Amino acid sequence: MELFRIKNDIPFMSYGRLTTSISLITFILAIIFLATRGLNFGVDFTGGTVMEVNYPQAANLESVRKAVDSIGLKEATVQNFGSSRDVLIRLPVKTGLSVSQLSEQVKTALVTADPQAEIRRVEAVGAQVGDELYENGGLALFFVSLGIVLYLWLRFEWRFAIAAIIANMHDVVIILGFFAFFQWEFNLTVLAAILAVLGYSVNESVVVFDRVRENFRKMRKASVVQVIDNAITRTMSRTIITHTMTQTMVGSMLLFGGEVLHNFALALTIGILFGIYSSVLVACPIAMWLGVNRANLIGDVEKKEGGKKVEVEVAEPHPSDFA
């Protein structure tokens, strides 16, 4: 079987303005949602307590709420999740009471109200720990970006490094935008997913850039636009197959992974979908506009290789390329 029978190169770069505009709009929308709605941070970051309680029959949310209210926790949210027998209780940090004291009080109240209540999971995080996790998360994101830029710079060229990181950071912002728009809970596992996606979709850019570099060597007469179009077309089959495979795995997690892995898999899904798009159709135009050409990509290599003067054809992007 072969899904992609492409005779001529698809002129991706001539859509450059369109694809980047779509990106820009999604990006701006994501920023707007982030600014207006903000992220719904989980207890990992805000501090507080989450409890998962299971009842043998359908849980009576009213009585659970009453039990929690009885110890003076009016700010608690009580809701079903998964099934009617599972209840999720969220409590904010309470001053003057340590998180572990608070969780112990709630447990006692719940079991007193209904001895059949089974406490399946408790996560209680102090406010101070939350702040640190927040800070470490930011640091991790920063160092991942820095590491990737440095590596691509060494391996390719600064224009590619900048293009790749812009394309992929914009994926991160879009994932965050989704989480803000739908108010999905943003916790530590989601952060892990985002960082994993960042590394993963840079792959995508790397595969295309690799091809671009190879094409510059092989296609002596071609213009920059032709070279990039050919590189994207040739790697498209692999891009789509690979992402389908990865997404299959992530989809399996979404189906079978349960509550804890749900948002993790969601973040990965959005990341993979936008990753395909941006790491190819955003990164390449940006690299082109930054002025990637044969000379700055393989010029040094050829000098080393041949020792003799090699005619280097420099093809500047022509205004008509963007039409």
Added chain:
Amino acid sequence: MNRYPMWKNIFVAIMILIGFIYTIPNFFGESPAVQITPAKSTTKLDSALLGQVEAIFKQEKIQYDGVYLDARGVKARFASTDTQIRAKDVLQASLGSDYTVALNLLSRSPNWLRSLGAKPMYLGLDLRGGVHFLMQVDMKAALSKAAERFVGDFRIALRKERISYVGVSREGEIVQVRFNNEADLTKARTVISKEYPNLTLDESTDGEEKILKASLSLVEQKHIQDFAIKQNIQTLHNRINELGVAEPIIQQQGADRVVVQLPGVQDTAKAKEILGRTATLEIRMVDEEKTDIATLESAAKGQAPMGDEVYKDREGRPILVKKNVVLTGDYITDAGPGVDNQSGRSTVNVTLDGRGARIFQQVTRENVGKRMAILLIEKGSTEVVTAPVINGEIGGGRVQITGMANTQEATDIALLLRAGALAAPMDIIEERTVGPSMGQDNINRGMHSTMWGFAAIAVMMMIYYMAFGVVSVAALAINLLLLVAILSMLQATLTLPGLAAIALALGMAIDANVLINERVREELRSGNTPQASIHAGYDRAWDTILDSNVTTLIAGLALFMFGTGPIKGFAVVHVLGILTSMFSAVLVSRAFVNLIYGYRRKVSKLSIGQIYKA
């Protein structure tokens, strides 16, 4: 050109074999077990205990599947949970309080695997159920406590040197001594700086009064903080032993935090109570005058003479000690093992603070030739740790306790002395509890995600790439095998995010094979021979695979460095998965392709799916 040299084939085969051996323990499942560990670090752990346990089982007619001795203690496996619980009760009753008997799960893998060190993966709390606490040591309190001690020490020092002062007080971590005139201050300064070289001294005036301010130097502060956290961890160790928890984890995290993980513990209220409890150490005099066989016997029955109490020492002999407490553990600033210069025997060296030293000096002066008992009071029960004879007056606050059997015992007793009480209060700042049924659910979720995802990928790959698809799937399966084997070997903690990382690693690893297969197709398309296409396809894809894996690796390493808890678990598996995928996707899959095509004389067509020729 598509043949591996023999060594390379053998290398791949050996790696797969090793992967297989270290993966299989995960399939045998676990059987109920009990774990017997010495309750105190001083109790010996040897094959005698093993024999003792076996004898108890024979006597009580308890059927067991096996008994083993390892570095931690003795473990016994049973066929059913009922037998396990009965065995626990019987053992606890027969062995007494010297040993902790805890319920545990033990791998059912056969002996030959165990002798190779092959163990199943180490499951984290979210997969096996249990409690996780993050405790914060109150370092400010530790420093204040240290400063408070100097208040007393200064008073004694100044009185001894007959320097008159107005008052000594503490403000936060700074000790202030007020004087009427400059001359006294100067004299005091010389005395204090000589006796306490680790303090930073400063002067100021308040109206008529001259003030000497002493603060802890940074070095001293660090020393106090290090000591506080070490002592707290030791104390926690001892206490958790009492809880009867199999395989607890107690680790320092950062400068002032302790992670405590108690697998299988469900009663969090009790755990919190025990972790937060304060234990004390006391030094009292042995009542030599009334110690005779008759009094000891009646004392053992609960009739101690007036002003005395009877306790047992480490050998179980009763000792009559006075009710009057000479010193408590609060006066101990440090304790460590040492060697007696004269006899060359092991000792424990205890350092007392100024006030403790003064009291100790006075008591030892008045009681030469008598015995002094060191008692540990924990959870309402008191034990005489040691009762040495006082050879002479001991000044300077340095106490050498002789009579240790060996260096090991000296080290252990020093630990016990330090571990008596918490050096500084601790707060639980993070708690994560996972119920046992939840743990099993989480395992199932992770397993199902991986299984179904893998199955779907396998079907798609085989349909799309035919024989090359089969090779890719085989390489992916070996990737999974190697990843599980490495995780089992390293005994890295596997959590639910870790399971997710395994699934994700497989989903990402297939990329390398897709790259290779697409490259081979492309080479065929441009008219190369099948053999040359295989060669060029693998060759050209390698650069890209390396680049793309390095960027993923960067993300994984950053996650590892900045992540805590669940993130770290994810990162470890993620990074290992990338490494194993590079090996399996390139080396192993090539070995398979070589075996299929490399030895044929003539290959006219590759089974890689239909190819459209341009």
